[in-house]
Amino acid sequence: MQGDKNPFKSIVGKMIVTKEGKRLGFVRDVTFETKSGELISLVVKDSTPYTRNLNLEKTSSNELLVPYNSIIAIGDFVIVSEEDLV
Secondary structure (H helix, E strand, C coil): HHHHCHHHHHCCCCCCEECCCCCCEEEEEEEEECHHHHHHHEEEEECCCHHHHHHHCCCCCCCEEEEHEEEEEEEECCEECCHHCC
16 A cells, blocks of 8 residues: 555656646645645646636645645646646
């Protein structure tokens, strides 16, 4: 089961793309619930103009958040379902 986990450092810096191939930006950070450890969202850095036009939640410092439940797969890229973003 240990092989299914992605360490934090292996996710940070990966490009985030939709399953249709649209680039959203790169993973800057991960937010999570401190008591349960449940992952909540990915903080996006270097967001594209396309990403800024999506109705994504933002942090207090205006950084875009991609909901963790929209993630389909993590490999060379973080692939998300665009339907789950809107």
